[in-house]
Amino acid sequence: MLGILVDGLFVIGKTDLQWNMVCRELLGHEPPPVILNSNRSILAGARIRYKWLEAWFVIPPAANAGDEVMQQHARYHLLVWMGALLFMDKSADRVSLLPLQFLNPISNGRQYSWGSAALAWLYRHICSASKKD
Known part of the structure; x- marks a missing residue:
């Protein structure tokens, strides 16, 4: 429906990156440090708050x-587009930073099978949602 490629390079990347550094390098802004045991952190793993980015x-x-x-x-x-349409999850206020690593430079994005x-x-998310617990 969106005309997204299904052929091209596999979208296989790293999940253990220092995401605050990735944000600084590719978005030009570094999120504040993580607040331990708090839901108020801007960055949680590889997910960042939409509102912080939007600001x-x-x-x-x-x-x-x-x-x-x-x-x-x-x-x-x-x-934001990818997080809202392609890689959404149950949170309504965060977007996954995983696709960001494939957009350096921005023209690289065309090579991948999104x-x-x-x-x-x-x-993966259907499998997680179907678990009894």
């Missing part, structure tokens, strides 16, 4: 912004 990217980049700033804004918009990755994500 940084609510203002469009200037017309004369450099390539890096434009790439950061494009990554933000793709991340449709297959979304299907695998869906199957």
